[in-house]
Amino acid sequence: MGSSPCDDASLPPQPHVLLFPFMSKGHTIPLLYLARLLLRRGVAVTVITTPSNRPFIAQSLQPSSGAAIIDLPFPETLPGIPAGGSGVESVDNLPSISLFFNFAMATQLLQPHFERLLHSLLPRVTFLVSDGFLWWTLDSASKFGIPRFVFFGMSNYIHVVLEEVFNNNDGPQTHNDELVSLTPFPWIRLCKDDLECLVLRSHTKTSTEFRKKVGSATANSYGMIVNSFYELEPLFIDYWNTEYSAPRTWCIGPLCLDQKVQYSKPKQASWTQWLDQKLEDKCCVLYVAFGSQAEVSAEQVREIASGLEESKVNFLWVVRKKSEWEVVEGIEERVKERGMIVREWVDQREILMHESVEGFLSHCGWNSVLESVCAGVPILGFPLMAEQPLNARMVEEELKVGLRVEVEGGLVRKEELEKKVRELMEGEKGKEARKKVKELAAMAEKAVEEGGSSWCTLETLIHETC
Numbered sequence: 530m531g532s533s534p535c536d537d538a539s540l541p542p543q544p545h546v547l548l549f550p551f552m553s554k555g556h557t558i559p560l561l562y563l564a565r566l567l568l569r570r571g572v573a574v575t576v577i578t579t580p581s582n583r584p585f586i587a588q589s590l591q592p593s594s595g596a597a598i599i600d601l602p603f604p605e606t607l608p609g610i611p612a613g614g615s616g617v618e619s620v621d622n623l624p625s626i627s628l629f630f631n632f633a634m635a636t637q638l639l640q641p642h643f644e645r646l647l648h649s650l651l652p653r654v655t656f657l658v659s660d661g662f663l664w665w666t667l668d669s670a671s672k673f674g675i676p677r678f679v680f681f682g683m684s685n686y687i688h689v690v691l692e693e694v695f696n697n698n699d700g701p702q703t704h705n706d707e708l709v710s711l712t713p714f715p716w717i718r719l720c721k722d723d724l725e726c727l728v729l730r731s732h733t734k735t736s737t738e739f740r741k742k743v744g745s746a747t748a749n750s751y752g753m754i755v756n757s758f759y760e761l762e763p764l765f766i767d768y769w770n771t772e773y774s775a776p777r778t779w780c781i782g783p784l785c786l787d788q789k790v791q792y793s794k795p796k797q798a799s800w801t802q803w804l805d806q807k808l809e810d811k812c813c814v815l816y817v818a819f820g821s822q823a824e825v826s827a828e829q830v831r832e833i834a835s836g837l838e839e840s841k842v843n844f845l846w847v848v849r850k851k852s853e854w855e856v857v858e859g860i861e862e863r864v865k866e867r868g869m870i871v872r873e874w875v876d877q878r879e880i881l882m883h884e885s886v887e888g889f890l891s892h893c894g895w896n897s898v899l900e901s902v903c904a905g906v907p908i909l910g911f912p913l914m915a916e917q918p919l920n921a922r923m924v925e926e927e928l929k930v931g932l933r934v935e936v937e938g939g940l941v942r943k944e945e946l947e948k949k950v951r952e953l954m955e956g957e958k959g960k961e962a963r964k965k966v967k968e969l970a971a972m973a974e975k976a977v978e979e980g981g982s983s984w985c986t987l988e989t990l991i992h993e994t995c
């Protein structure tokens with residue numbers, strides 16, 4: 530042995546990248562796209578996960594991809610998670626999302642296993658990409674001299690807004706309903722609801738400690754990989770890289786444009802046939818989905834159902850939570866051929882790419898926003914939690930690729946939904962958003978092609994770290 534692979538001038542070293550996603554589908558999917566991108570560039574890839582998250586990863590990557598998957602044993606019971614939640618290895622399966630911070634803190638129990646792995650893993654690891662929530666992986670990587678890139682499934686816009694609100698000011702000044710504007714971007718005027726889910730809702734000891742750890746590990750990481758592309762938000766990317774000292778942002782997306790390997794999809798999915806029929810009938814469809822995590826109250830689901838019914842548009846609605854099934858019971862019979870409810874995991878990218886889909890009623894998780902942009906489908910933002918209200922603001926105000934619903938007394942009323950759905954599908958604003966989103970879709974394609982901005986950034990990243 531003697532020399533490390535990088536020292537041997539006669540043999541080009543094969544870089545080896547470790548990917549460590551956080552345990553939820555929304556956080557894992559973009560890193561699996563990244564795995565495939567790296568593999569195609571001749572990089573060896575190892576994905577770190579836990580036993581019950583393995584099947585989803587293995588199925589998405591497919592054995593022929595050449596990626597290695599290693600599970601770290603996850604404890605049966607987690608501190609702070611009630612007995613009913615024991616054995617939970619994913620945020621998506623928590624008995625309540627309010628246990629998020631306990632779960633996230635408990636991931637640190639994986640650290641000794643992770644370090645044993647780093648000690649023995651060959652070929653030598655070139656760099657680690659780990660989710661921002663796995664803050665403790667920075668310490669582990671540093672012990673072994675491995676650069677760590679942090680990954681948050683968020684735009685640069687959100688990173689800049691969070692930094693301006695929380696780190697460059699004395700905390701959020703949104704204790705009343707007044708709008709607060711950001712000094713460097715005076716047109717961005719935030720209200721209480723934009724930030725409520727992010728911070729105000731939880732200031733327990735655990736959540737405060739967690740945020741501190743995540744913030745500090747982020748700041749001390751080698752770089753930040755962002756699932757976005759330069760042409761989408763140049764202002765915020767340049768601002769981040771010139772105004773803040775660390776870590777540098779590397780935009781290598783949209784990762785979902787990786788088309789080479791498809792998910793194993795049921796070819797004859799009932800919704801695909803339904804969409805094909807709509808296309809044949811020359812009907813436009815509104816796709817309705819709220820991601821993999823968010824909880825929607827029964828009252829809200831009822832308002833959405835009535836709003837969709839009244840809007841008279843064609844809709845394909847993914848209702849994933851069992852608790853919501855009862856509420857939507859009967860709607861298909863009432864709207865006849867106009868609506869379809871799907872109760873299982875779908876290939877969202879495929880649906881958005883379907884030619885009949887002309888609008889997306891979305892919770893505005895960042896993956897969903899990007900997938901919609903790439904498919905050239907305008908968005909009606911219906912944010913539910915976390916940074917989604919800010920994503921929805923970005924969609925409407927910065928990117929101008931959609932609209933947002935207004936909340937009234939904690940609910941989006943059916944009348945509001947009906948009005949905005951019509952505006953998106955038939956109105957002037959929808960038309961403008963559709964034009965803009967198609968332009969961005971073309972730019973996204975260019976960014977990931979050989980020689981495009983994201984393609985070059987990934988190339989530089991690989992070469993700089995080896």
Ligand code: UDP
Nearest residue numbers: 555820821822874875876877894895896897
């Ligand atoms: N997704 C999917 N099928 C489903 C539900 C979700 O493929 O039935 C995918 C969706 O395409 C996206 C991810 O799951 O890539 C959800 O991520 P997002 O950031 O939009 O929201 P989150 O689930 O994290 O709230």
Ligand code: UDP
Nearest residue numbers: 688691726727728740741743744747915916
């Ligand atoms: N965070 C950070 N930089 C970022 C994004 C997030 O330091 O660019 C930290 C920040 O401290 C934030 C924490 O991660 O409060 C949790 O992120 P998020 O708001 O997504 O969590 P949520 O409130 O949705 O559970």
